[in-house]
Amino acid sequence: MADPAVSFKRDLSEWRIVMVAWRLLALQAADPVVGAGMAEHSTYRAHPWRRVEHTLGSGRRLFYQDAETLRREVARLERAHKRIRGTTPDGRPYDARDAGTRAWVLLTLFECVVAMRRLGGDGYDAVQLEDAYAEFKESVAAFDLPEGELPPTAKDLPAYFARYARERLEFTEAARYLMGDLLREAPRPRRLWFLGDAGWRVVRALAARVVTELTVADLPAVVRERFGLVRTRRGALLSFLLHRGAGALVRLLPDRLRYRSPEERRPTGRHRPHRRDTRGSRLDRFFREVLDQTGDGFITVHDLRAMAHNVCWQLELDEAAEARVYAAFDGWWEQLRTVMDANGDGKVSREEFVAATVAGCDRDGAYLEQGLLPALGAVFTAADADGSGFLEFDEYRTVFGGPRVHPVELSHGFRQLDTDGDGRITREEFLCGFTEFFTARTDSASGTQLLGRA
Structure with a gap:
């Protein structure tokens, strides 16, 4: 015994x-x-x-x-x-x-x-x-x-x-x-x-x-x-x-x-001081903190699939839901590769990403609809666990929280997307916030602080 x-x-x-x-x-x-x-x-x-x-x-x-x-x-x-x-x-x-x-x-x-x-x-x-x-x-x-x-x-x-x-x-x-x-x-x-x-x-x-x-x-x-x-x-x-x-x-x-309980929440603390970003610096930060998952200074198909993996991991999706998320991120990579990988080596540098994104958003209002927004739409659908058509804060925290995300910044990001202040995020609010992050020329738009007060 x-x-x-x-x-x-x-x-x-x-x-x-x-x-x-x-x-x-x-x-x-x-x-x-x-x-x-x-x-x-x-x-x-x-x-x-x-x-x-x-x-x-x-x-x-x-x-x-x-x-x-x-x-x-x-x-x-x-x-x-x-x-x-x-x-x-x-x-x-x-x-x-x-x-x-x-x-x-x-x-x-x-x-x-x-x-x-x-x-x-x-x-x-x-x-x-x-x-x-x-x-x-x-x-x-x-x-x-x-x-x-x-x-x-x-x-x-x-x-x-x-x-x-x-x-x-x-x-x-x-x-x-x-x-x-x-x-x-x-x-x-x-x-x-x-x-x-x-x-x-x-x-x-x-x-x-x-x-x-x-x-x-x-x-x-x-x-x-x-x-x-x-x-x-x-x-x-x-x-x-x-x-x-x-x-x-x-x-x-x-x-x-x-002993640490598996359900234990991470400790809280103070957030870092606010620093304003221009559009170029926001995109630069998005590349470094979000897109370049492997940390080698480039985006490849593996970076986008690593992002998809992390979303699926956090949400504990079933096989069909995982497949939809991966397909959406593969589509995003195909857009990035087609537009930005000029020499065909399967890599996109930070400079190429920032320049091409700024130019694409200035040139075509539908630029983000060709890759980024479908991927984010798949994330929204996967995170909406109860199928209500809204993201409650707990659903938002599940996919966007993590050991490197301070709880204060997580709450701040949620409020940036919840533009009507009703405590939940619609699909339109979700996609609109990220669109502002990529397209706003100044930091006055609410979506420009989605990565926190850098």
């Missing part, structure tokens, strides 16, 4: 899971299929915090919620992974539905929870470990993995990890970037607005050194050996002090502070 004091699902919701989150991403990115998918389809470079939140949030939905939530999450992951396939630069095909890769990704989540407790000084004993693994396997049974993909018992895990590391793992470009430059380049989370750009650069540099040292020190020895990484004495000491300190602290906390 399972020890009532031990629960894998509950341990996954403990706040110190963030201490092994980077380790989790590195282990997953080291699988060549995951690494290839991240390189071409993921937005982790431009939105690392969203990537972490999606990974941990998906884990909580898989293991910490009811059977219906689990079913929806598995179906959503299946649809997302179906679109992640292609060929690596060296000619190897990859497909996110590969059974071995899927098993590895799931097992790394379990292994990181086990590592979190072991490093914190409160590791599972042999019986607890088997009970936690049985609980884990019960949840992931919904993925219907082929027989034999998951080790039968927890005591078989060390051999599985050693074999997989030696036979499958590679120090992929995605893993290298996660372990090296990503944190040195990461954008400032909005909740740290008070640091300012200069303060964030200092904090970011320090955090990059600490997280890199900690991650290398905490990786399984077989993985460090595979990648040629060295666990320094400084890293080992840092790992011991941070994990043991956190482990001692959480054991003193009441459950309401120790």
Whole structure:
């Protein structure tokens, strides 16, 4: 019988899971299929915090919620992974539905929870470990993995990890970037607005050194050996002090502070000061903060599909609704490619986007109706969960909220669109607000502040 004091699902919701989150991403990115998918389809470079939140949030939905939530999450992951396939630069095909890769990704989540407790000084004993693994396997049974993909018992895990590391793992470009430059380049989370750009650069540099040292020190020895990484004495000491300190602290906390509820709302705080935008600067900001999902300075089809993916992810749409959103965003990309990709390389730069959009809006009043507005119309329809023809604030927050959107700015954006002030947004108000954002020459129109007070 399972020890009532031990629960894998509950341990996954403990706040110190963030201490092994980077380790989790590195282990997953080291699988060549995951690494290839991240390189071409993921937005982790431009939105690392969203990537972490999606990974941990998906884990909580898989293991910490009811059977219906689990079913929806598995179906959503299946649809997302179906679109992640292609060929690596060296000619190897990859497909996110590969059974071995899927098993590895799931097992790394379990292994990181086990590592979190072991490093914190409160590791599972042999019986607890088997009970936690049985609980884990019960949840992931919904993925219907082929027989034999998951080790039968927890005591078989060390051999599985050693074999997989030696036979499958590679120090992929995605893993290298996660372990090296990503944190040195990461954008400032909005909740740290008070640091300012200069303060964030200092904090970011320090955090990059600490997280890199900690991650290398905490990786399984077989993985460090595979990648040629060295666990320094400084890293080992840092790992011991941070994990043991956190482990001692959480054991003193009441459950309401120790564990994070999946429904917990993000903390609030002050918004950044207002700064007026011209039309060109608004479009420039829209490119950087919205369109360039991969953070490489260009728009490609993958950026638009990443936006569609994020909408579908937030709304938990069914397959038919997802297909409509993706089709609308593919249509938007076709317009951008046709109008702006002069050399046919499949990329649109920021300068090309701003210049072509300004020229298009000046030249043709129906310019936005050829790509942007159909995509936004699909978003509105998908977000209107009850089919009322209006977006209530909760529906708006579901699709436009996120870890980098301050609640004050989210409320401000809603009010900008709700021009008659009745507490709900019509389809006409929704599309009109975005039209003003792109076309207004001054900042007096309400729609020009949809991205907040920059």
